[in-house]
Amino acid sequence: MRKNLPMILIRVIVGLVFLTEGILKFAYPSELGWGRFAHIGLPYPHVLAPFVGAVEIAAGGALILNLYAGDAALLLLIVILTAIFTTKAPILLGHPLARFAAPKLEHYGLLSFIHEARTDLCMLFGLVATLLDSGMSLRLKSR
Numbered sequence: 001m002r003k004n005l006p007m008i009l010i011r012v013i014v015g016l017v018f019l020t021e022g023i024l025k026f027a028y029p030s031e032l033g034w035g036r037f038a039h040i041g042l043p044y045p046h047v048l049a050p051f052v053g054a055v056e057i058a059a060g061g062a063l064i065l066n067l068y069a070g071d072a073a074l075l076l077l078i079v080i081l082t083a084i085f086t087t088k089a090p091i092l093l094g095h096p097l098a099r100f101a102a103p104k105l106e107h108y109g110l111l112s113f114i115h116e117a118r119t120d121l122c123m124l125f126g127l128v129a130t131l132l133d134s135g136m137s138l139r140l141k142s143r
Contacts, residue, residue: 007129007130007133008066010126010129010130011063011064011066011069011126011130012063012064013126014060014063014076014123014126014127014130015059015060015061015062015063015064015065015072016060016064017060017119017123018056018057018059018060018063018076018079018123019056019057019060019061019064020060021053021056021060022052022053022054022055022056022057022058022060023053023057024053025049025050025052025053025056026050026053029049029050033045033049033050033053034046034048034049034050036049037049037052040086040087040100041086041099041100041101042086052079055075055076055079056076056079058072059071059072059073059075059076059079060072060076063076063130069130069133069134070130070131070134070135072130073127073128073130073131073134074131076123076127077124077127077128077131080120080123080124080127081124083120084117084120084121084124085097085100086100087100087103088113088116088117088120089113090102090103091103091105091108091112091113091116091117092108092109092110092112092113093108094108094109
C-alpha cells in the first residue's frame with residue numbers, strides 16, 4: 001500500500017478534477033457546458049458538451065475508484081488533448097488555429113501557454129502516469 005500511495009494520490013486528484021468538471025458542465029451548461037463549447041468553436045456543442053461531461057464523470061469516478069483506470073485515463077487523455085489543442089495551442093501560436101481563436105491576452109508564446117495551460121498540463125501528466133502505471137501492472141500480472 002505504501003509503495004502505491006503516490007500513484008493513488010495522483011489518480012484521486014486527477015479523477016476528482018475531471019469528475020468535478022463533468023458535473024459543472026451539467027450544473028452550469030450555458031457557462032461551462034454547451035455555452036463554452038460554442039464559444040470555443042467546437043461543433044454540435046449541445047451534443048458534445050453533455051457527452052464530454054458524462055465521460056468526465058464516469059472516467060473521473062473510475063480513476064478515483066481504480067476501476068479500469070488505464071481505460072479511463074485513455075478516454076480522459078483524448079478529452080484533455082482536445083482541450084489543449086482547441087483552447088491553449090492558439091495561445092502558444094499567438095493566432096487562431098483553424099476555427100479555434102486565441103483569447104485576448106497581453107502576452108502569447110511559450111511562457112503564456114504554460115501559464116494558461118498549467119492545470120491542463122498537470123492533468124495530462126497525471127493521466128500519462130496513470131496510463132503507464134496501469135500498463136506496468138498489466139505486464140507484471142502477465143509474468
